[in-house]
Amino acid sequence: MAELRTEPNDPSAAVLERARARYSPAARKVVDAGVDLFAQVGFLATTIRDLTRSCGITAPSFYNHFESKEALLYDIVRTANSALEQRLDALEVDTLDPVDALSGLVYGLVTFNLTHPKEARIANREWVFLQPAMRDEVSTHRRRVRSLFEQVLASADTQSGLLDGAHEAVPDELEIRLLAMSILNLGIASSDWYRSDRPLTIPEVGNAYCRLALRMAGLAPPAAPRTPSPRKNSRPRT
Amino acid sequence: MAELRTEPNDPSAAVLERARARYSPAARKVVDAGVDLFAQVGFLATTIRDLTRSCGITAPSFYNHFESKEALLYDIVRTANSALEQRLDALEVDTLDPVDALSGLVYGLVTFNLTHPKEARIANREWVFLQPAMRDEVSTHRRRVRSLFEQVLASADTQSGLLDGAHEAVPDELEIRLLAMSILNLGIASSDWYRSDRPLTIPEVGNAYCRLALRMAGLAPPAAPRTPSPRKNSRPRT
DNA sequence: TACATACGAACGAACGCTCGCTCGTGTGGC
DNA sequence: GCCACACGAGCGAGCGTTCGTTCGTATGTA
Numbered sequence: 001m002a003e004l005r006t007e008p009n010d011p012s013a014a015v016l017e018r019a020r021a022r023y024s025p026a027a028r029k030v031v032d033a034g035v036d037l038f039a040q041v042g043f044l045a046t047t048i049r050d051l052t053r054s055c056g057i058t059a060p061s062f063y064n065h066f067e068s069k070e071a072l073l074y075d076i077v078r079t080a081n082s083a084l085e086q087r088l089d090a091l092e093v094d095t096l097d098p099v100d101a102l103s104g105l106v107y108g109l110v111t112f113n114l115t116h117p118k119e120a121r122i123a124n125r126e127w128v129f130l131q132p133a134m135r136d137e138v139s140t141h142r143r144r145v146r147s148l149f150e151q152v153l154a155s156a157d158t159q160s161g162l163l164d165g166a167h168e169a170v171p172d173e174l175e176i177r178l179l180a181m182s183i184l185n186l187g188i189a190s191s192d193w194y195r196s197d198r199p200l201t202i203p204e205v206g207n208a209y210c211r212l213a214l215r216m217a218g219l220a221p222p223a224a225p226r227t228p229s230p231r232k233n234s235r236p237r238t
Numbered sequence: 239m240a241e242l243r244t245e246p247n248d249p250s251a252a253v254l255e256r257a258r259a260r261y262s263p264a265a266r267k268v269v270d271a272g273v274d275l276f277a278q279v280g281f282l283a284t285t286i287r288d289l290t291r292s293c294g295i296t297a298p299s300f301y302n303h304f305e306s307k308e309a310l311l312y313d314i315v316r317t318a319n320s321a322l323e324q325r326l327d328a329l330e331v332d333t334l335d336p337v338d339a340l341s342g343l344v345y346g347l348v349t350f351n352l353t354h355p356k357e358a359r360i361a362n363r364e365w366v367f368l369q370p371a372m373r374d375e376v377s378t379h380r381r382r383v384r385s386l387f388e389q390v391l392a393s394a395d396t397q398s399g400l401l402d403g404a405h406e407a408v409p410d411e412l413e414i415r416l417l418a419m420s421i422l423n424l425g426i427a428s429s430d431w432y433r434s435d436r437p438l439t440i441p442e443v444g445n446a447y448c449r450l451a452l453r454m455a456g457l458a459p460p461a462a463p464r465t466p467s468p469r470k471n472s473r474p475r476t
Numbered sequence: 477t478a479c480a481t482a483c484g485a486a487c488g489a490a491c492g493c494t495c496g497c498t499c500g501t502g503t504g505g506c
Numbered sequence: 507g508c509c510a511c512a513c514g515a516g517c518g519a520g521c522g523t524t525c526g527t528t529c530g531t532a533t534g535t536a
Contacts, residue, residue, distance in 0.1 A: 026485065044282040045367075048522060060524080061486050069522070129283075174438060177431070178446060185427040186420050193419050200412060208416060215453050264511075286496060298498075299512055307496065 015083040016116060027065040029055040034072045039118035043073050043126045073126060074134050080123040081141045084112050088148055098156030099219050105149055106213040109187035111206045117191040124188045149180040153217060183213050253321040254354060265303040267293040272310045277356035281311050281364045311364060312372050318361040319379045322350050326386055336394030337457050343387055344451040347425035349444040355429040362426045387418040391455060421451050 023031055033055040037046040048059045048069055066072045087108050093101040113120040127138045153176045186209055194205060214220035261269055271293040275284040286297045286307055304310045325346050331339040351358040365376045391414045424447055432443060452458035 024484080042282070044280070047520080049520090057485085058487060059522085060488080063523070064485055171437070174436075175446065178443075179450070181427055181431050182424050182450065185423050189419055189423040193415070198412075199409070205416075208413065212417070212420065212454055215456060216450055218453060262510090285494080287494090295511090296513060297496085298514080301497070302511055 015086050016079065016119070019079045019083065024065070026057075030057075030062060030065050030072070031076065035076055035118050035122065038073065038076065038126055039121045043069075043122075043129045070130060070134075073122070074130055076119065077123050077127045077130070077138055078141075080116065080119040081138060083116075083119075084109070084123070085141060085145060087112060088145060093148060093152050098152060098217075099214065101152040102149075102156065102213055102217060102219065103210045105152060106183060106187070106210045107206045109184070110190050110209045111202050113187050113191040114194050114202045114205060117194070120188070120191050146180055146184060149183060150176055153179050156217060156219060179217060183216060186212065253324050254317065254357070257317045257321065262303070264295075268295075268300060268303050268310070269314065273314055273356050273360065276311065276314065276364055277359045281307075281360075281367045308368060308372075311360070312368055314357065315361050315365045315368070315376055316379075318354065318357040319376060321354075321357075322347070322361070323379060323383060325350060326383060331386060331390050336390060336455075337452065339390040340387075340394065340451055340455060340457065341448045343390060344421060344425070344448050345444045347422070348428050348447045349440050351425050351429040352432050352440045352443060355432070358426070358429050384418055384422060387421055388414055391417050394455060394457060417455060421454060424450065 020028060020031065030051070033051050034046075037051055037054065046069075048062050051069075052059050052062050062069075066075070088105060091101070091104045091108060093105060096104065127135065130138065154172075157172060157176065190205065190209060194200075194202075196202075200208075211220060258266060258269065268289070271289050272284075275289055275292065284307075286300055289307075290297050290300050304313070326343060329339070329342045329346060331343060334342065365373065368376060392410075395410060395414065428443065428447060432438075432440075434440075438446075449458060
């Protein structure tokens with residue numbers, strides 16, 4: 001079970017904040033500007049001069065804080081990735097039943113992406129511009145997260161046979177990977193349309209995506225939704 | 239109903255091919271190189287010199303065929319968009335029941351993206367680098383496609399009340415938009431993992447995504463899948 | 477208190493390079 | 507003879523980055 005966490009609401013926010021404490025105040029400004037610009041116009045379209053202008057220094061001063069433009073991207077991506085990974089690992093999904101495990105993963109993923117939409121966008125879309133060595137490391141992290149989802153979906157399948165892949169030509173293993181990729185993409189897409197000034201709160205959207213993911217996995221009835229069971233403190237209900 | 243179509247399998251391939259007939263052989267080579275490179279490394283990371291080198295001409299010769307690098311991107315994006323739109327419009331979804339309509343849209347979207355993965359990737363990811371005027375036009379096309387999905391999902395909801403949004407704080411309209419965005423993203427994601435040398439054929443994947451979308455919309459039972467009804471010629475079953 | 481030292485952080489100037497793109501010219505097939 | 511299409515040369519602009527230097531402040535020592 002996962003009742004050990006102390007943060008009541010969003011542990012990843014604390015993780016992300018702590019990771020940023022290692023920057024000096026000046027470097028922190030640079031990182032913030034990088035997060036803004038990389039998320040808004042992309043890594044390639046962002047110039048050092050754009051970046052430094054938006055935080056009140058000149059281009060050369062950038063290199064007092066980071067080795068290169070790419071090093072800044074790497075810092076941002078790695079920080080976001082490990083914050084998400086810590087959050088999902090803390091769920092200890094292998095101790096939960098499939099419904100709670102999948103719900104927890106989706107809720108954690110979606111609320112992370114909505115709470116830190118810029119960091120999430122960069123981690124999801126811009127990491128491909130890193131050099132192969134760094135990119136491979138990032139790739140490993142992403143694969144680890146994906147395998148969390150696949151593991152839960154596989155155990156949901158073997159434990160209760162709820163997936164309906166058997167009636168088609170699609171093997172279970174591929175159906176599971178397809179499902180995992182799709183659900184992960186939901187989380188990425190969520191931050192594309194969500195705006196914090198909308199009528200929905202982040203927990204509400206998180207729960208909506210949980211129901212959606214359960215339906216996708218065949219773990220929830222479509223027309224007569226099951227009454228939600230009492231939830232862990234990490235996944236508040238509305 | 240939609241029994242008027244003549245192409246038995248993939249009408250969008252014909253549409254795309256016809257659209258390319260307007261290019262001279264030399265220009266066609268340039269377009270092909272652009273499709274390859276824009277899809278592989280992105281519009282910004284592709285240089286005119288990369289592009290022309292890969293099709294055997296020099297950089298200046300490029301401008302005998304296209305006004306600018308951006309004009310080439312615009313051509314590619316617009317062609318792909320209108321091919322997809324023609325394909326989905328031809329379904330005449332408003333004459334179908336919700337299950338067939340949603341299945342047809344998802345099947346059309348997914349098989350289009352898998353048949354033309356490079357064009358789809360460009361149309362989905364690179365169009366943002368166009369100037370505002372062109373981008374707005376592309377935006378309109380994309381909104382039109384999205385509204386096709388929203389319209390089908392809305393009619394599915396009002397006709398049969400299958401969506402379970404009512405039991406939560408999420409209004410139906412937002413639930414529908416969330417669903418539409420999610421299903422559209424499935425199609426985009428599909429071309430990220432599908433490789434044609436895999437054991438699955440494109441129609442198989444298309445049907446897998448159909449079942450997934452139906453589950454997402456609450457239009458199919460999760461554990462005991464409904465036996466598929468006889469299908470239109472535009473959506474072959476395995 | 478007073479001075480020497482060290483350091484974080486900023487700067488202007490400029491480097492080498494590549495970008496998208498243009499110009500004037502050559503040339504081969506209808 | 508013409509014209510579509512290729513070419514080499516080269517443009518101005520902007521890129522990421524480096525360099526040498528300065529400024530202000532904190533700290534340690536006498």
